[in-house]
Amino acid sequence: MNATHQSVRAQITAILLAWGSPPALAETTAEVMTETDLMGVDSHGISMLMGYEELLRLGQLRIAGQPRVAREFGATALVDGGDALGHPPAVLAMRMAVEKARIHGIGAVGVVNSHHFGAAGYYARMAAASGFVGMVFSSTRGISMVPPRGAEPVLGTNPIAFAAPNGEGQPMVLDMATTTVAANKVKVYHLKEKDVPPGWVVDGAGNPVTDHAEANDYVFKRQEGGLTPLGEHKGYGLALMVHILAGTMVGASFSPIRNRSQRSDEPNNIGHMMLALDPRAFRDMDAYTADMAGVVEVLRGARPANPEEPVLIPGDPEDMSRTERLETGIPIPASLERHVREIAERAGVPFVLEAVPGA
Template sequence: MLHATADSVRAQCLAVLTAWGMPEDLAQTTADVMTETDLMAVDSHGISMLMNYEEMMQKGQLRIANRPKEIRRLGATAFLSGEDGLGHPVSVQAMELAVELAGTHGVGVVGVVNSHHFGAAGAYARIASQKGMIGLVTSSTRGIIMVPTGSSEPVLGTNPIAFSAPSRKHNDFVLDMATTTVAGNKVKVYHLNDKKVPEGWVVDGKGQTVTDPHEGFEYTFKRKEGGITPLGGTGAMGSHKGYGLAMLAHILGGCLVGASFSPIRNRTQKDNDPNNIGHFFLALRPDVFRPEGEFETDLDAVIDELHGADRVNPDVRVKVAGEPEDEAKAKRLAGGIPIPDALDTLIKGIAERAGAQYVLTPA
């Protein structure tokens, strides 16, 4: 397995994206987000997504040369169109605009329509907390892979929710979660690594768990029955909470902004029609409620209490959301981003077909 430098992963993403015709500034933003995602060990949403993007390009769904457009602003809100391009550039623009609006109004809310996959939602929530604000991100999805409680067929996606909050002494609190038991692309990672899928992640059309990585990939992405379980559930026997959260994410990132809902869209969508994914971004200044600094001080105290909780294993400390990703980033900056052999082969093929140079180099 190759452990590639972060710089070479960024350069590889940039080389392919620009070869496809993406303007260099938008490609740079996208490559930065993809690399940051891989550094934080969210391997399902980084450079491995080039496979999916290539397929979208081949179908004509992805208008990669288009620039995002601002549709309107009203008070503390704004509405943007991704113009059928990749979701990373418009999402960075949207959260930066939400932060700007919050600086004036105390809160900023920005919706996005006509977008595509935007990678890891936490990347955009972090933009807010790095500016001293609370961030919230949700999105609709293209995939139909979640099996709702009581159903034998997938209806919803992995609709993500990300939340961030600034701390003073500690790293920012960053919760980045799929509303399924696991993000669909994590099943793809197990498929690429030929690694057994954990029980409860994927079920077949009868609600029985699937652990074979290739069968799991088939049920997740290829078949009309079975799929991934809702967060906290195991198919037909699971709770309603996981897919209730998925609905929350779609209501804000889909219904509110006018994005499509995959099961309905698929009845009429042509192969080359854009996906029309929607996103929702919120930034909130803590000092509109409390004197400056008090929120961060209280959050530090909360995190201290959690860190100090009695441990099951004395050698394994209690962590809060965001810390595993921060630790992974430090480790991967030093030792490289792991690229499985199967993925490395796929990237070489993508680069060759795009007319881009293969530039991944070992750390």
């Protein structure tokens, strides 16, 4: 099925409300999740309902928790996520970072006591849409990265996102995990019953794992093996840097330590860090925009390997996916459709996903 984005948003909202999420928080979360699916990041959109339901069942997710400002100093602040889903506190934090950057030239707002917040790129784009450079860092709940020469995972995928307005309309955007691929990307391959490429996942002896079911087990269920770091030592170092910025700095937990004493019903205390930079703090905005336009012109003007496929800049794949999916719908694999139906039934709400006519 290729579902309309309106029905995807409606389905997510209905389930969140049934779980007990306050309406404003449910709407924000559904908006972020739907936009993520529209941009082709299938690992962080509606498919996350399965994981969120499990967190709710365990009692780790306080679905009605309200984000609040816990600390504030000039250009910085700390948002407490209330142990609820991470989307609303992350949106609040980036909005605050942007407003602080308007005053101080820079805004840095951390989030503590949060959970999974979807795709980091969504929040970086928020800053760029307001004319600011945005950077996003997040710690993670899962322990999935196997260090170089290691046999067991010790770090998460710890994502980074960066977005910069370029004067062209759409910002230049980087959104990446510090592992070779995001953990939930393996889940998406498993849902599609599609084997993963070699190099994404290794077993406890460091051997590549490609079978989709086995790879999913190594990433989400086993205590050995897992995801490889991006660029080996560099990705490992990046993941540690991100944890320090988004975890240690804000008071979020370090998963390997937390897991030693965490009760099954205790929240995960994930942390995020949102940064906004105003180019006008350093130079005239027209000059910045002109230079960015020159950068984009050079990148787009590079000779393509295939004349029918123009050279892309960061952010293009997501923008192209959004344009296409607004018309053709969001792909919902049969296995995911079944899971969503079951989640909706357990929540006591109707299944409202609608296929795009003719898609």
